[in-house]
Amino acid sequence: MKPPFQLREAPTPQILELLAETTLGTSGARYQHLDILERIHSADQPLYLSVERTQKVLGNITFCRRGNKWYIRYFAFRSALQSSGNSAKRKKNNGLARSWITQFFEDTFNGKFQDEKVDLFYAYIDPKNERSKQMSANFGFHVAGNLVTQSFSRVHPKASTRIQKIDRWEEVSDEIQQRFSKYQHYDEAHLKTPPFYVLLNTNGEQIACAHITKVRWKIERLPGKFGGILTKVVPYIPLLRSLIKPSDHQFLVPDCVWVEDNNPNVLNELFSAILFEEKFNLMLWWTDKNEPLYLGVKNKINWGLLHKIIGVSPVDIVVREKNPSKAKQPFFVCAWDMV
Numbered sequence: 001m002k003p004p005f006q007l008r009e010a011p012t013p014q015i016l017e018l019l020a021e022t023t024l025g026t027s028g029a030r031y032q033h034l035d036i037l038e039r040i041h042s043a044d045q046p047l048y049l050s051v052e053r054t055q056k057v058l059g060n061i062t063f064c065r066r067g068n069k070w071y072i073r074y075f076a077f078r079s080a081l082q083s084s085g086n087s088a089k090r091k092k093n094n095g096l097a098r099s100w101i102t103q104f105f106e107d108t109f110n111g112k113f114q115d116e117k118v119d120l121f122y123a124y125i126d127p128k129n130e131r132s133k134q135m136s137a138n139f140g141f142h143v144a145g146n147l148v149t150q151s152f153s154r155v156h157p158k159a160s161t162r163i164q165k166i167d168r169w170e171e172v173s174d175e176i177q178q179r180f181s182k183y184q185h186y187d188e189a190h191l192k193t194p195p196f197y198v199l200l201n202t203n204g205e206q207i208a209c210a211h212i213t214k215v216r217w218k219i220e221r222l223p224g225k226f227g228g229i230l231t232k233v234v235p236y237i238p239l240l241r242s243l244i245k246p247s248d249h250q251f252l253v254p255d256c257v258w259v260e261d262n263n264p265n266v267l268n269e270l271f272s273a274i275l276f277e278e279k280f281n282l283m284l285w286w287t288d289k290n291e292p293l294y295l296g297v298k299n300k301i302n303w304g305l306l307h308k309i310i311g312v313s314p315v316d317i318v319v320r321e322k323n324p325s326k327a328k329q330p331f332f333v334c335a336w337d338m339v
Contacts, residue, residue, distance in 0.1 A: 004053050006048075008050070011040060019060065019062075029223040030220040030221040031217045031219045035215070044064050044065075044190065045064060046064055046065070067116060069121075071122055071187075098138055122318065123136070126313075126315065143316045143318055146315065147333060150303065150307070151282065151283065158269075162273075163198075164197070166196040167196075172206070180332050184330070185331055187332070190335070195211075195212050196210070199266060199273070211255050212335075213339060215284075217251075224309070262296035282304075286338045289314075
């Protein structure tokens with residue numbers, strides 16, 4: 001790469017510092033990842049493309065190399081990168097940076113950075129984040145699909161005698177692979193780390209399953225018209241303060257969620273029992289809006305108090321493809337990718 005760009009397979013302390021202090025979101029929800037310094041070390045086949053001046057990292061794009069599909073995990077730039085010099089110089093520097101990053105995408109398509117040529121880059125962005133939308137368009141990305149951010153909250157989650165915690169991937173892998181392996185962007189890099197939870201019928205057969213990831217955020221602003229005010233007053237509201245703790249907001253994220261016959265009562269039992277077992281009150285479930293399970297249950301479940309306040313938030317799946325795909329399957333969403 002040409003200076004000021006650097007390409008590495010491990011993060012430097014300066015890259016970690018940038019990512020740890022980055023606030024995500026714009027006019028809607030704004031938050032920071034509190035566990036990023038631990039989570040980043042589990043990144044699968046990472047490649048760190050950074051902009052550096054005078055030993056300071058001004059920007060970073062982190063790629064997870066997943067065969068012929070690369071996931072863009074982190075995209076963070078300091079405001080200083082956009083504010084040096086006069087407007088003409090700034091425009092010129094931004095144009096050069098854009099052309100170099102665009103060339104990186106082209107070089108990757110042509111197999112410069114691994115033996116297997118890359119066919120596709122993908123990322124997730126908030127459709128309300130105009131800066132991210134514009135940046136993705138500038139680099140040749142387009143919207144290929146849409147996710148929903150579905151909350152499930154219980155102040156007093158209910159236990160279930162049918163729930164079982166599983167710590168071995170092999171006990172759930174066949175069912176998960178059968179149900180999800182044909183989904184777009186399916187990848188197992190982060191699926192094999194426990195825990196898994198299943199519901200069993202009277203014959204001891206699995207009738208529902210979810211893989212769980214624990215998450216910690218610092219919330220600067222909640223989504224919605226009154227998100228700013230709500231963030232400040234929520235610690236004083238008895239029911240809400242058990243669900244939202246802005247300074248150290250902890251929740252669960254499920255993936256690989258399946259339920260026999262897409263039964264909403266079984267999904268409700270599964271999610272509530274997982275919250276009970278893990279001693280949490282909130283889940284955020286990111287899933288393709290056309291996922292058959294979600295379509296079958298979205299209007300048949302009481303999603304909880306938080307859902308009544310913030311509703312469902314959309315997420316765009318953006319891609320840059322070497323050869324346009326005509327795939328019709330839903331997109332698979334890995335919890336690690338979202339947190």
